Amino acid sequence: MLGQLPTPPVETPDVVWSALSPILALAVGAILLIMFRSIVKRMPEEYDATLTMLVGPVTVLAMWIVGGLVGTDVPLADLRDDVGEPAFYIGLALVLIVSALFVKALEIGFDAAFTVGVGLVSFAATVVVWQQHFRAQPITEEEFLAGVAPDFGGPIAAFGTQYGVDGFALVFGGVIALAVVLSALLFDDYLRREGIDGAEMYVLLMLSAAGGLIMAGSNDLIVLFLGLETLSIAVYVMAAMHTKRTESLESGLKYFILGAFSSAFLLYGMAMIYGATGSLNLVGIRIYLESVIILDNAMLLAGFALLLVGLGFKVAAVPFHAWTPDVYQGAPTPVVAFMASAVKAAAFAALVRVFYLAFIDFRDDWQPVIYAMAVLTLLVGAFLAIVQRDAKRMLAYSSIGHAGFILVGVQAATERGVASVVFYAAAYTFMVVGSFGVLSVVSGRGDRASSLDDLNGLNRRSPVLAFALTLFLLGQAGVPLTTGFVAKFEVLSAAVDARSYWLAVIAMISAVVSAFLYLRIVLSMYLGTVDEDAEPISVHPTAALAIGVALVLTIGFGLVPGPIDQLANDAILALAG
Amino acid sequence: MEVGTDWYLVLSAILFSIGAVGLLIRRNPLVMFMCVELMLNAVNVSFVAMGAELNDVSGQVAVFFVLVVAAVEVVVGLALVVAVNRRRQRATADDISVLRG
Numbered sequence: 001m002l003g004q005l006p007t008p009p010v011e012t013p014d015v016v017w018s019a020l021s022p023i024l025a026l027a028v029g030a031i032l033l034i035m036f037r038s039i040v041k042r043m044p045e046e047y048d049a050t051l052t053m054l055v056g057p058v059t060v061l062a063m064w065i066v067g068g069l070v071g072t073d074v075p076l077a078d079l080r081d082d083v084g085e086p087a088f089y090i091g092l093a094l095v096l097i098v099s100a101l102f103v104k105a106l107e108i109g110f111d112a113a114f115t116v117g118v119g120l121v122s123f124a125a126t127v128v129v130w131q132q133h134f135r136a137q138p139i140t141e142e143e144f145l146a147g148v149a150p151d152f153g154g155p156i157a158a159f160g161t162q163y164g165v166d167g168f169a170l171v172f173g174g175v176i177a178l179a180v181v182l183s184a185l186l187f188d189d190y191l192r193r194e195g196i197d198g199a200e201m202y203v204l205l206m207l208s209a210a211g212g213l214i215m216a217g218s219n220d221l222i223v224l225f226l227g228l229e230t231l232s233i234a235v236y237v238m239a240a241m242h243t244k245r246t247e248s249l250e251s252g253l254k255y256f257i258l259g260a261f262s263s264a265f266l267l268y269g270m271a272m273i274y275g276a277t278g279s280l281n282l283v284g285i286r287i288y289l290e291s292v293i294i295l296d297n298a299m300l301l302a303g304f305a306l307l308l309v310g311l312g313f314k315v316a317a318v319p320f321h322a323w324t325p326d327v328y329q330g331a332p333t334p335v336v337a338f339m340a341s342a343v344k345a346a347a348f349a350a351l352v353r354v355f356y357l358a359f360i361d362f363r364d365d366w367q368p369v370i371y372a373m374a375v376l377t378l379l380v381g382a383f384l385a386i387v388q389r390d391a392k393r394m395l396a397y398s399s400i401g402h403a404g405f406i407l408v409g410v411q412a413a414t415e416r417g418v419a420s421v422v423f424y425a426a427a428y429t430f431m432v433v434g435s436f437g438v439l440s441v442v443s444g445r446g447d448r449a450s451s452l453d454d455l456n457g458l459n460r461r462s463p464v465l466a467f468a469l470t471l472f473l474l475g476q477a478g479v480p481l482t483t484g485f486v487a488k489f490e491v492l493s494a495a496v497d498a499r500s501y502w503l504a505v506i507a508m509i510s511a512v513v514s515a516f517l518y519l520r521i522v523l524s525m526y527l528g529t530v531d532e533d534a535e536p537i538s539v540h541p542t543a544a545l546a547i548g549v550a551l552v553l554t555i556g557f558g559l560v561p562g563p564i565d566q567l568a569n570d571a572i573l574a575l576a577g
Numbered sequence: 578m579e580v581g582t583d584w585y586l587v588l589s590a591i592l593f594s595i596g597a598v599g600l601l602i603r604r605n606p607l608v609m610f611m612c613v614e615l616m617l618n619a620v621n622v623s624f625v626a627m628g629a630e631l632n633d634v635s636g637q638v639a640v641f642f643v644l645v646v647a648a649v650e651v652v653v654g655l656a657l658v659v660a661v662n663r664r665r666q667r668a669t670a671d672d673i674s675v676l677r678g
Contacts, residue, residue, distance in 0.1 A: 225646070226642060229649070233649055233650065237653060240660060246665075249657070249660055249661050252657055253606065253658070257606065257609055257610075260613040260650050260654070261597075264596070264613060264616035267620045267643060268620045268623070274624065274627055275627040275631075279635070280636075280639060281635075325676075
């Protein structure tokens with residue numbers, strides 16, 4: 001009898017797989033890697049990872065060809081039409097061969113090569129989605145007649161109304177994918193130096209980045225929570241991965257306990273928002289807040305506060321920053337590079353997404369709180385960084401200070417503020433990966449030499465590293481001709497636009513204080529004394545590549561900030577569904 | 578006396594506070610994990626009560642996701658405690674203090 005009862009149709013969400021491809025690349029890559037490495041425990045000695053790293057470009061090429069076959073717009077299509085198909089494909093093949101020779105010179109391990117490949121695929125997928133859905137020009141008349149949808153800049157409801165892909169999510173996705181590539185290159189050097197076997201670190205890196213991408217595009221509070229946990233739980237383990245070092249275990253445990261504590265607050269905030277608005281979906285929340293006059297909004301305000309506590313922990317905003325110095329000091333340095341770049345960027349993406357998109361009608365209630373948090377974060381970050389003796393601890397406080405700058409952009413709660421957050425997060429990602437990359441190389445086996453005194457006279461031991469660290473520190477200080485300057489300028493002008501004059505003044509004071517600190521380190525690197533028998537530092541090619549790429553991005557976009565600025569302005573934040 | 582939604586919300590707030598205070602004052606990492614679990618389950622009580630009040634299913638669905646995440650957190654947390662205990666015999670939060678500024 002039961003079998004004959006009519007079952008109501010189950011509503012399944014519409015899934016746009018192509019828009020999800022950046023996340024899928026990372027998640028599937030992680031699963032493939034752990035499955036393969038649980039069968040093949042140890043790669044043969046003579047194995048050459050060149051082919052593995054080329055998996056990325058080859059996949060991209062395949063995507064282009066498939067895209068060309070099914071008739072959608074492919075990247076570089078204009079170039080292909082200009083030079084003709086044979087020349088175009090021969091050129092691509094030449095690029096592949098040259099990069100193969102280049103990769104061979106890197107002496108990269110299999111796992112790192114695979115991860116770099118997956119990161120590049122995810123980045124390329126982000127670019128493809130961007131080009132197909134967020135075209136720089138409005139569509140032409142012919143295209144309109146040919147049936148191209150005029151959804152310029154519009155968000156894609158990629159997974160029902162739960163996950164939306166908009167320009168904002170895509171830019172953050174691209175930044176996180178690049179952070180994965182650079183971190184994997186740093187891991188390769190670090191893990192071999194420390195004698196840690198196994199692919200777990202890389203698998204966790206990719207899974208964590210997938211969580212970050214989910215956060216950046218979440219359109220629903222529960223999806224946001226799942227993304228956050230995917231991101232965080234993987235990073236807890238990564239921090240504790242160096243099980244032979246007590247510091248690493250301790251930092252992992254501390255990060256875990258405080259992280260779980262903050263997630264509970266975040267979740268309680270979500271429950272409050274749900275109770276007050278009757279929806280967990282950002283669209284539903286916004287519609288409710290727009291249309292209903294709430295007489296008793298205690299529950300809603302409690303929800304805002306608890307959400308801010310939870311996200312404040314993740315972005316390391318004062319007064320929720322207590323874990324940052326300990327964790328950054330104890331965790332393996334390349335992991336810290338990932339934490340300070342991708343994790344922070346993803347948390348800021350989530351913060352802006354929820355508060356700017358869903359709670360914009362109540363901005364008078366949450367802006368002052370973020371204002372206060374920004375002031376505290378700026379001052380604590382700048383002044384406590386000065387008194388530190390350990391380089392990683394110092395950079396941890398400096399990263400708290402940078403979170404304060406980004407909060408200045410969040411506080412503005414304008415379109416310009418959002419663009420400045422995007423710009424700052426992207427610029428800071430590369431500066432901080434580079435800084436921690438240099439520290440990882442300098443501090444040597446077991447991260448022993450991580451005190452600021454160990455940087456004394458670095459110029460004698462390795463002029464190149466000293467030069468690179470100088471530029472990264474100048475970038476963080478906000479010296480012109482680096483991305484750091486443009487980023488600080490954008491954030492401050494957004495704050496002035498929003499009439500937060502005092503906040504802008506405090507931010508400038510904090511910038512001056514931290515500039516003093518950075519310049520002191522630069523001076524000690526060039527003028528400090530060093531033991532006569534101090535060995536010159538040799539840099540492994542993979543670490544050198546990561547530091548070099550970060551340097552080129554920091555200086556290149558500092559000299560020509562136009563493209564990334566345009567990108568930040570195009571990164572339109574919108575709700576799908 | 579009728580037990581309404583408010584009662585459940587108050588219960589949830591009390592449980593959450595017990596968990597938060599417990600995490601702050603207890604020194605044993607295992608007990609601290611239990612406190613986190615208590616906080617997460619307090620949130621679950623809120624979700625269920627509000628879902629029932631609003632006659633909306635997404636509150637109940639949220640609970641399943643929270644349960645799964647809580648289980649995952651325990652797995653990772655216990656693994657970390659085991660790893661720390663291998664290095665040193667006693668593991669209270671006060672003994673874990675190599676890192677300080």
